[in-house]
Amino acid sequence: MTPIERVRNALTSLGLKAIDARLEGLLEQAAKTEPSYGDFLDEVLACEVDARRSRYLRARLQLAHLPFVKTFEQFEFAFQPSIDERQIRELRTLRFVHEASNVILLGPPGVGKTHLSVALAEAAIQAGFGAYFITTHDLVTDLGRAYREGRLDRRMRIYLAPKILVIDEMGYLPLDELGATIFFQLVSARYERASIILTSNKSYGDWGSIFGDPIIATAILDRLLHHSTTINIRGESYRLKDRRRAGLLPRAEDQQPPPLPAASAADAPSSRGKRGTSL
Numbered sequence: 001m002t003p004i005e006r007v008r009n010a011l012t013s014l015g016l017k018a019i020d021a022r023l024e025g026l027l028e029q030a031a032k033t034e035p036s037y038g039d040f041l042d043e044v045l046a047c048e049v050d051a052r053r054s055r056y057l058r059a060r061l062q063l064a065h066l067p068f069v070k071t072f073e074q075f076e077f078a079f080q081p082s083i084d085e086r087q088i089r090e091l092r093t094l095r096f097v098h099e100a101s102n103v104i105l106l107g108p109p110g111v112g113k114t115h116l117s118v119a120l121a122e123a124a125i126q127a128g129f130g131a132y133f134i135t136t137h138d139l140v141t142d143l144g145r146a147y148r149e150g151r152l153d154r155r156m157r158i159y160l161a162p163k164i165l166v167i168d169e170m171g172y173l174p175l176d177e178l179g180a181t182i183f184f185q186l187v188s189a190r191y192e193r194a195s196i197i198l199t200s201n202k203s204y205g206d207w208g209s210i211f212g213d214p215i216i217a218t219a220i221l222d223r224l225l226h227h228s229t230t231i232n233i234r235g236e237s238y239r240l241k242d243r244r245r246a247g248l249l250p251r252a253e254d255q256q257p258p259p260l261p262a263a264s265a266a267d268a269p270s271s272r273g274k275r276g277t278s279l
């Protein structure tokens with residue numbers, strides 16, 4: 001057996017797949033640049049460490065059940081001037097996760113509540129925290145079923161374990177009495193232990209109508225808001241902006257000379273139709 005064959009066998013039995021995959025490249029590079037023994041070892045091991053880190057992050061991202069991956073870089077703050085960027089910068093430090101404090105994003109549909117909550121969850125995952133995303137409806141349905149089957153405590157653990165729980169779309173549908181009680185239990189159990197990021201189209205004053213009972217609504221708000229940041233977004237829907245832009249194109253074309261072939265492909269009715277349905 002040649003030394004390289006022995007190295008390959010060792011890499012296989014140690015499960016160092018990333019080094020195995022890049023072995024030839026690493027050796028060729030070293031032959032050219034002649035690094036010190038220390039630098040060479042460092043580079044070889046970094047190759048495996050990086051691969052493991054990205055595998056681990058991918059797994060964490062999958063576990064989080066994010067509806068899409070959107071980042072802060074993809075968010076146009078200029079479109080939503082009611083958002084205080086300093087507040088967002090502070091949240092991006094993830095101090096709120098360390099402090100187990102909550103983030104509540106309020107505003108009408110389409111203003112970026114889900115986008116920003118996903119971006120925060122993604123940043124936290126990158127920093128090594130566990131996150132889980134669920135809509136209020138799915139959460140209450142799931143826990144309601146667990147309650148009826150006598151396994152609420154066990155099921156609740158799924159929503160208690162991650163350092164960040166994103167609860168999306170609170171308030172689109174009212175909760176029944178069981179739903180409200182379960183929601184209260186969840187918020188109480190996470191209180192001062194782990195963060196909740198919550199989005200809602202209802203202002204706090206309207207929460208009584210979500211829970212059907214002002215007393216439970218007050219009890220939930222009390223715990224949720226004690227350590228929290230509220231981001232109140234007042235502005236136009238980004239979805240509407242996209243649609244409006246798409247809708248305006250034909251009128252703009254009417255007043256202008258025929259577009260060049262390259263531009264007309266992007267403006268074709270079929271692409272507009274597709275964009276419309278995907279919104």
Ligand code: ADP
Binds near residue numbers: 070109
């Ligand atoms: P909400 O949860 O408030 O209803 P979303 O976060 O789902 O709204 O936003 C709707 C769509 O518009 C998403 O695809 C989102 O990425 C995008 N979006 C919303 N606001 C912005 C923004 N200011 N910049 C870039 N994309 C945005």
Ligand code: MG
Binds near residue numbers: 110114115168
């Ligand atoms: Mg949303």
